[in-house]
Amino acid sequence: MEPVIELVSTGDEVLTGLIVDTNAGWLSQRLLEQGWQVRRRFTVGDDRSDLVELFEQRSHLADLVIVNGGLGPTSDDISAEAMAAAAGIPLELNEHWLAVMQEKYSNRNRQMPRSNVKQAMLPQGAELIDNPVGTACGFAVRLNRAIFIFTPGVPSELKTMMEQEIIPRLATWFGQRGASEVRRFFLFGLSESGLSDRLDSQDWPAGITLGYRASLPTIEVKLIAEQASPEALAQAERQLLAEVGTHLLARDELDFRRSLGPLLDMQPLTVFEEASGGRLTDTISTITAEFEGHYLSGLPDEARDLGEWLQRSARGPALAIGAEGPQGVPVALLTAEHCQVQTLKVHFRDPLARRKLLAVAALDMLRRHLSRQPVMVDYDILPCSERLTLPC
Amino acid sequence: MEPVIELVSTGDEVLTGLIVDTNAGWLSQRLLEQGWQVRRRFTVGDDRSDLVELFEQRSHLADLVIVNGGLGPTSDDISAEAMAAAAGIPLELNEHWLAVMQEKYSNRNRQMPRSNVKQAMLPQGAELIDNPVGTACGFAVRLNRAIFIFTPGVPSELKTMMEQEIIPRLATWFGQRGASEVRRFFLFGLSESGLSDRLDSQDWPAGITLGYRASLPTIEVKLIAEQASPEALAQAERQLLAEVGTHLLARDELDFRRSLGPLLDMQPLTVFEEASGGRLTDTISTITAEFEGHYLSGLPDEARDLGEWLQRSARGPALAIGAEGPQGVPVALLTAEHCQVQTLKVHFRDPLARRKLLAVAALDMLRRHLSRQPVMVDYDILPCSERLTLPC
Structure with missing residues (x-):
């Protein structure tokens, strides 16, 4: 069974549109590359009752909920507190993480501010997830049907934690997935409608889906293979290239x-x-x-x-x-x-x-x-x- | 009472992170400028049952739900169909919009493709919302507690429809709001932490909140006035400018x-x-x-x-x-x-x-x-x- 995976983005800055939420898109893409598809995404502000209500509700409906943001030292960082409240358990000090943070500061010859102690307060029984590049540790909590994973909002910290800590755990929890493969082709000079008229009417190998994205100055065409054989993907690629001919500007990335x-x-x-x-x-x-x-x-x-x-x-x-x-x-x-x-x-x-x-x-x-x-x-x-x- | 406003972004391309959802942020900002704050945001793919379930659930919990995307002519555009199913009503042809679309095509000396008829199929009793710049009309439907407004995913069409059609309706439905005011200042050469150290320790006039956003090559500082007097905002601005001095590069927008x-x-x-x-x-x-x-x-x-x-x-x-x-x-x-x-x-x-x-x-x-x-x-x-x- 495909696990139901959901993302929760937190923070007033994201909710009000003051910052664009690039983390959610990155997470979805990274998970998709591993063969897991995100089913729903939620965005809520720094509001305790909204977070508690959402965590409680999703705990019955999802298998995995990745929560992003709200792990900082300031008073509007309330993800851990809201998770503890949703689960009806207290926060407790994680002595190991406190020591890690103190060492990070002393390595820079600085005294750790008292406000950072908050970042070591995790819901009772939570599994610590190491943050090799920051003071906001991640953690995992099980509630009802779902495993909740909490991740930091700073993009570089999120990415490091996903690669080194979380993706390996997902394989353990949900089994290895047959990774879907995406190949990208950047074309110049063609219109999206003209291109889809020419391509959508063709027969494509089984398991291959086409995707389009107009992104000036180019159009990106994607061949998405889900459970398709390498031969089918190679055949689809030949078919695409025969059609778009010399309009191909770049492959994989527009570099x-x-x-x-x-x-x-x-x-x-x-x-x-x-x-x-x-x-x-x-x-x-x-x-x-x-x-x-x-x-x-x-x-x-x-x-x-x-x-x-x-x-x-x-x-x-x-x-x-x-x-x-x-x-x-x-x-x-x-x-x-x-x-x-x-x-x-x-x-x-x-x-x-x-x-x-x-x-x-x-x-x-x-x-x-x-x-x-x-x-x-x-x-x-x-x-x-x-x-x-x-x-x- | 503050209305509970929610946004729903639809589409596999957004959900999988293939495109960054800039519409949601824009909508939140534009509503905030009018004095309305978005409470929650949801992102779902082009999945009929997920959409129906979400619309049904939010109809009991929100006053206004703005749905973005899924109004196009192709088979994966299913927002109208899902809304009709959630409300238990049929789709019916809107003859007026069909005529408008036919005219748009004939003005360009083109025959309207049959697939476009789908864009005039609205949930029974829906209020049509004009799209002056495209073939995807918007519409409004009431279900239970909520008014649902459906908007096109093309950013320029969304923006035109919001300005010309939707914002005037909101004032009618929910009353004029005391608009909060945001003033933006773009600074060059200062670091975010250095700046917040200097500014956060000061006393600011009542009702004024400061916001920061590091966006290379500048830092944006916002003065956000909610229910604050014009004098308080002017005073806050003088205070800010006295502190940042000649580092001010631009105001309002980085143009x-x-x-x-x-x-x-x-x-x-x-x-x-x-x-x-x-x-x-x-x-x-x-x-x-x-x-x-x-x-x-x-x-x-x-x-x-x-x-x-x-x-x-x-x-x-x-x-x-x-x-x-x-x-x-x-x-x-x-x-x-x-x-x-x-x-x-x-x-x-x-x-x-x-x-x-x-x-x-x-x-x-x-x-x-x-x-x-x-x-x-x-x-x-x-x-x-x-x-x-x-x-x-």
């Missing part, structure tokens, strides 16, 4: 250094840009240090003008993103052979989205050139009004 | 164009950078178009060398961020009077955080110069190892 770095270790590149702000330069500088990037105002806003300007201005391979003109923004790639320019229309209004799209469109021309593909292709999301190739 | 734009409409600036990638250029290009930005490799990594290089290289006012050296990264401001350079140590390891901090440190030198403040000051988070002023 331009990984996907473009090997291609860019060549003769130094020069970049000129206007409509993209400094975004193209900033992006390329995450890939390689050996290039020059220039933001200039007053660049041409028409394809032929930009191409000729670039031929006059650059020595060696270069990219240019011109000014915004009535037809769109001209984007040019200069190589030893010729200068290719296309004018792209950007429909998005958000300034940052526009800059990102233009920067990645220029990078995509370079990527296509370096991998010997056609440099100017149709992009669903960036209609092209003009294409020119000027001989050198 | 460099608003806070620095008026200062930058002067003679054109030139920027040179290396350790910050293209981040300084990219940031300044969001403020003004009339400047030049250059990313170069091989810039000096020592304060005096960078200052002298900048004096030789720039005509007119200029900023430079050098290479990373053993002492840190030199950052220089050249004005008509002199060249000021400081070497800053960046402790953060994340490359993007490092770039942002260096870029904002350089901008902060310019901001201080243009507002006639001392240009080089102590930053808690960027220790300075050397300061130089070279005469021109």
Whole structure:
């Protein structure tokens, strides 16, 4: 039987939206990679009665509840207290953790503040879960049907504790799971609806699910294999790549250094840009240090003008993103052979989205050139009004 | 009586952490600005029985439940169907919304796909809520104690619907609230712990709460006034500004164009950078178009060398961020009077955080110069190892 797994995020800052709860998403993903699927998520503030009520209720309905946050030393950190109240047991001092905290402080030549003693007060009978990187220990408590695991809200502490302490325990408590596998593909230039029209109508191998996520400037397509054979996943991947062709920008993660770095270790590149702000330069500088990037105002806003300007201005391979003109923004790639320019229309209004799209469109021309593909292709999301190739 | 307000986020993509749920945080903040506080948040996947069970349960415990997502045309969009099942009523076609959708399509010279008809199927008796920017209409249903409001998952559609349709209804249903007021202050260079040590020990006017959020490259301090008088808030603001002094970078929102734009409409600036990638250029290009930005490799990594290089290289006012050296990264401001350079140590390891901090440190030198403040000051988070002023 699949265990019912639930997450509880605590804290007024999360509940009121002052901070975005990235821990819950990370926990869900990390558990999914291990083959466990989170069923429900709850978010409550630093309110004792709301927490007690929720813990009591979930103790009858879930097998595992991972609680995040509320383990700090201050008065609004009440997770342990609320758990003890829900279970009808007292808090008691964990002498071992008190000694660990005192040692952490003395190693830094500091006296432990009295307020930290609170972090060693755990519900009676709780199993301590070590926090190698902080003073908020975790702990596990069983109540009714559920095991509750309490974790710190600081993301780096949560992650360390999950990897080193909690995931190994889950395997013991719930048995090894057949881990589901997710493969990610980042595509540039296709629209989500166009892509799903093409892919959803196909037959896919058994056990394979497709997922989409539009995340400018790219679209992420996921192949999710649950209980599928490695052969089925490999077959699905071939099928996907045959369909999306050269629009594939990166696999697994959108790390331009990984996907473009090997291609860019060549003769130094020069970049000129206007409509993209400094975004193209900033992006390329995450890939390689050996290039020059220039933001200039007053660049041409028409394809032929930009191409000729670039031929006059650059020595060696270069990219240019011109000014915004009535037809769109001209984007040019200069190589030893010729200068290719296309004018792209950007429909998005958000300034940052526009800059990102233009920067990645220029990078995509370079990527296509370096991998010997056609440099100017149709992009669903960036209609092209003009294409020119000027001989050198 | 304060109404009990709850949010429900739906969708496998949110539940599994494939996308971060920014809608819930936005909704909480927007409601809080109107004086309504969200009490609990729930996240469930595209599972009919989980949704039905949750809607039924919350209908007895909440006054208002805002449900986000699951209104699209595809088979995994089941919010309306689950609500109808929870209430024990059928779905029925809303002829008005069907006509609206058909018109939206014909305005774009397209035929409405049959799958869209589903978006006009609402629980019997539901109140339609217009979506001016999409095909997913919202709707409101009363069940037991609660009013349920269904909203689309696309952030721009959600936001438009909230502003134009839902917030005005809330005032009708629950009465005008005494809106709490939040003022935000963005500070650069101070650490969160240093700041809270200085501020938390002070007495603050009645009804004023302080909030902190470290969000690189700045720290946000909030003054939250609940039922406090305008005088108390003004007094708290004076008190805060007296303490943080010239570290204030922006108010209300971290929009460099608003806070620095008026200062930058002067003679054109030139920027040179290396350790910050293209981040300084990219940031300044969001403020003004009339400047030049250059990313170069091989810039000096020592304060005096960078200052002298900048004096030789720039005509007119200029900023430079050098290479990373053993002492840190030199950052220089050249004005008509002199060249000021400081070497800053960046402790953060994340490359993007490092770039942002260096870029904002350089901008902060310019901001201080243009507002006639001392240009080089102590930053808690960027220790300075050397300061130089070279005469021109």
